[in-house]
Every structure is written in structure tokens, then in C-alpha cells.
Amino acid sequence: PKARLTLDPHFTVGPVNRRLFGSFVEHLGRSVYDGIYEPGHASADAEGFRQDVIELVRELGVSAIRYPGGNFVSGFRWEDSVGPRSERPRRLDLAWHSTETNEVGLHEFSSWLEKVGSELMLAVNLGTRGTAEALELLEYSNISSGTTLSEQRIANGATDAFGVRMWCLGNEMDGPWQLGHRSADDYGKLAAQTARAMRQLDPELELVVCGSSSAQMPTFGSWERTVLEHAYDDVDYISCHAYYEEKGGDLGSFLASSVDMDRFIDAVIATADHVKAVRGSDKTINISFDEWNVWYLERYKADDKITGIDNWPIAPRLLEDAYSVADAVVFGSLLISLLKHADRVTSASLAQLVNVIAPIMTEPGGPSWRQTTFFPFAVTSRLARGSVLTPRLESERYDTAQYGTVPLIDAVATHDEESGETSVFLVNRSQDAPATVTIDVSALGAALLVSAQTLSDDDVTATNTLDDRERVGLADNDTVVVAGGEVTVTLPPVSWTAIALA
Ligand code: AHR
Secondary structure (H helix, E strand, C coil), X not given: CEEEEECCCCCEEEECCHHHHEEECCCCCCCCECCCECCCCCCECCCCEEHHHHXXXXXXXXXXXXXXXXXXXXXXXXXXXXXXXXXXXXXXXXXXXXXXXXXXXXXXXXXXXXXXXXXXXXXXCCCCCCHHHHHHHHHHHHCCCCCHHHHHHHHCCCCCXXXXXXXXXXXXXXXXXXXXXXXXXHHHHHHHHHHHHHHHHCCCCEEEECXXXXXXXXXCCHHHHHHHHHHHHHCCEEEEEEEECCCCCCHHHHHCHHXXXXXXXXXXXXHHHHHHHHHCCCCCCEEEEXXXXXXXXXXXXXXXXXXXXXXXXXXXXCCCCCCXXXXXXXXXXXXXXXXXXXXXXXXXXXXXXXXXXXXXEECCCCCEEECCCHHHHHHHHHHCCCEEECCCEEECEEEECCCEEEECEEEEEEECCCCCCEEEEEEECCCCCCEXXXXXXXXXXXXXXXXXXXXXXXXXXXXCECCECCCCCCEECCCCEXXXXXEEEEECCCEEXXXXXX
């Protein structure tokens, strides 16, 4: 296949927001316990956090981290997770059929965030709880001193307020699996009321109202409309969640997952703007894409769910998907989709970070390693700078069973006016042929190649595992030629590539 990409710094989608490179740590499986936290591990610091994991999270380049769930948050009592550890209760986590020991809570997590250099994004429980408890958590977190809850925080060891700016008003409240699942009307009212109350306490907050759990939900579209009819004036973002997996061996459709993500985002923007028009509002609601990834959800539903009235394990192995080369290529194109919508998707969280559908894996008492998906995230987070250029791409196309006829090449570029640096991210969806892409950079002035790296493999099912931790990685792409205002590159079949130009 062949494709042509034209870059022009005069035409931009919007700024690259660092918040696009957020992630998510949920009390789920071995994400926290035996993931970021393992006191007995050789690399554990004085607080019990694995320093090898801290280093990998830093290398990944993660901005805000959403916490503590996910489905978990809809049954979570935040007070359980603060105060002397020996007095913290053990609770049933109904979402994941596990026992939550509360050994790691708000204070420990916020201390870990300082070590990894990321910002806290908190979710409140609007499943089994409501406005009053959200206000209490906000007071505990953001009031400096002088009230019962802020003084309690200080007594518990945090002299400075946590100063949390981004808050999620519950999680996936449209999902029948969610504790406290509600109709769009009921949730919209509760979210609006909670948002107003929270802003009365702290007007600087940025608030995310729950959109649909996926574009496949039966209420998708009408859920967003109804919720925003109630909460439009009180929130800043509506959330999107999307997970993709290869189904029935249809790799062609799977590789086109970002086409679906593009359509999903466009539909949510259209719905939010419809509510804006009806209200005659001059405020624009943006998207917090606060759960996205490849996730073999069908496998989890069929094989991994924990059941039994006497079976509530602590930190069980759950959702530990091992990602293949093909998964990482799809993952890279999901990042391309987020960047293409940088004007309206201004925050995003990769779900999740460690062990649970994660780019970073750990073995208790053993090593940690990078999954295949680690590489597109780390490189995109590092190289995407300045503004996203309006994508002008002509590409050959192919037919898919799920999404119709789609481009074989997916691409986006960013340009930083100050440093003059340009980065191009490309995916070849062809399963059998290399692609030649010509990038017209004449409008950028002189362009010099800084680096070009590709993720691909003859075996697209190859993964990194405990026994073979570096099986898949990035390789220099030495096919790049820069000449006469054009860059040409050859992309192997089923591959993801990043090119840095200066
Ligand atoms: O990320 C795993 C789960 O996916 C989250 O807990 C939930 O919000 C979503 O359904």
C-alpha cells in the first residue's frame, strides 16, 4: 500500500494537552497490592512501594492518574482508607468479588504519585453513596486546615491539602453491573446536584460527568443527552470509555478499532453540542476519555470471574492480559485517534497501569517488565509536543467486516513551534504488505531526521512474558529518507512507527 501525508503547521487541531497521557489505578486484582505496592520485595522503598515499578511508570510518561476506580469506587468508603493502618477495616469489594484490606489508601497513593511525578484524579462514589460523602472527601482532600476533616487529614500525616483538581462524578453509572446503577435522569440529577455542591466548596474543580460505558450500550447517545440536559452548566467534561479486542479471529476489523473510536468521539461531541445548541449556551463540554485500551473482556467474562459466598481473595490475578504485537499496533492507533481529536478530547486515561490490563507487569518477589503496549504509549507521550496538525492523509483502503472500508494507514503529526520539532505517528494495518508513506514536510522548512522507531514482528501474536520479558520491543526504522521537502518511510505489515524530525 501507499499513502501520502501532508503536514502544514498553519493548520492545527489544537494543543497537545499533557492530560491526554493519563492513566488509571484501580483497587482491582494486583494493580495496587503486588503491583505498585509490595513491602517484602527487594526493590521496595521504606513505604513498601516497588521502585522498579516507579521507574517504569516514570519512563512511561504518565500525567494524571485516575483513582481508586472504576467499578470499585461505586462501593468504596473513602474513610476506610485513611488513618492508622491497624484500624482500617477489611471490606468486601463487590465489583471484583475480592477483599479490600485498605492497607493502601488516599495518603499512601498520593505519596506514591509524588514519587512517579503524576497528578491525582479522584473519583467519588455515586453508586452506594451521594453528595454528602463526596463533599466530605473533598473537604478532607482540599481544605488546608481548621475543619474537622482537614484536621483529620493533618493528623493522619498530610500537612498540605492534596489539592485535587480533576474529579469524576461516579463511574459507568449507565452499566447494569454498576453498584447503584441509575437511569440517565436519576444519575443526571444526582451528578448535577453533587457537582454544584462540590463547586460551592471549591470553585476551581474540573468535573467529569459519566458518559456511556461504551458506544455499544443500548442507551448510548440518549444517555449523554439526558445527563447533559441536567448537568451541562455544572460540569466540564463528559467521559468516554472504550475497550477493543480481536473477536472471532477477525484481525482486519480489530486493526481498524481506532476508526470506531473516531466515530465514538464524533458522536459524543455531536451530542454534547446538540445540548449546547438547545440551551443556547456559550460553554463547550469536552471529553475525558478516562478508560481506553485493548481488553480481552470476553475472556474475562467466560473464564476469570470470581464467585462463591466464601471466596473473597485478596489481590487475585484478574484481567492480566498479555498483549501481542497486533494489540500494541491497535493501541498505538487509539493514541493517534485521541490526538486527532485534541481540540475536544482534552483528558484521557489509559486503563490501566500495572498488572490489570496494563503496560507494566510485575511478579511477586520477582521482576517487572514492559508489555508491548508500553512502547507506543511511552514514545507518543515523549514525542507529542506543541499542537496536533490537521491530518491530511490520502491512503489506500481495505474492507472490514465491522467498520466498512477503512484506510490502510493511520497517521497523525504534532509540531512544536518553539523548538521546531515535529513528530509523526503511523500505523500500517495491512496484514501482508509493507506500506510506503510519503510525508510532505515542505511547509515545515528544513527537516532533519532525529529518530524513527517501529514496533512490528514476523509473529504478530508475540508477547512479553515473565519468561521472555524482552521478546518484543522497538527497532530503529532505517528506511527513512529525507529529501526535497519529503520524508519517505516503509512501514512493515501490522506495525506502529514514530518519526521525530527537527
Ligand atoms: O478497567 C476495568 C473496568 O472497566 C473498570 O473498573 C470499569 O469502569 C470498566 O468497566
